[in-house]
Amino acid sequence: MEGMTESEVAGLGVGALLFLATMAAPKVDAFIASSQRSSLGMCTRCGDLKVIACSTCRGQGLVQAGSFSMVNDILGPLGITASGSMPCPGCSARGHLPCPNCSKNI
DSSP, rough: OOOOHHHHHHHHHHHHHHHHHHHHHHHHHHHHHHHHHHHTTTTTTTTTSSEEOOOTTTTEEESSSSOOOOHHHGGGGGOOTTTTEEOOTTTSSSSSOOOOOHHOOO
């Protein structure tokens, strides 16, 4: 790293730390939420909702037919579906599945 000033190196270090924190945030959030649910006596997976979002369609109920499309990833949460969407086979187009942790207790 010849030719870099101390402030540039520090900036690179801070940028790397921010990037790593951004990448780890969803995992840390899931861990904290799970531990809070556990301490409250709730199901650690669904929070006593008895359903979880389908991992195939991410709770939308529709999947892209054919190839990967970034357009549907961006427009899907807004409720706009591009052509070529089909009902999710994993959840029968409901967008959610019964919680496996709560189903064991029934």
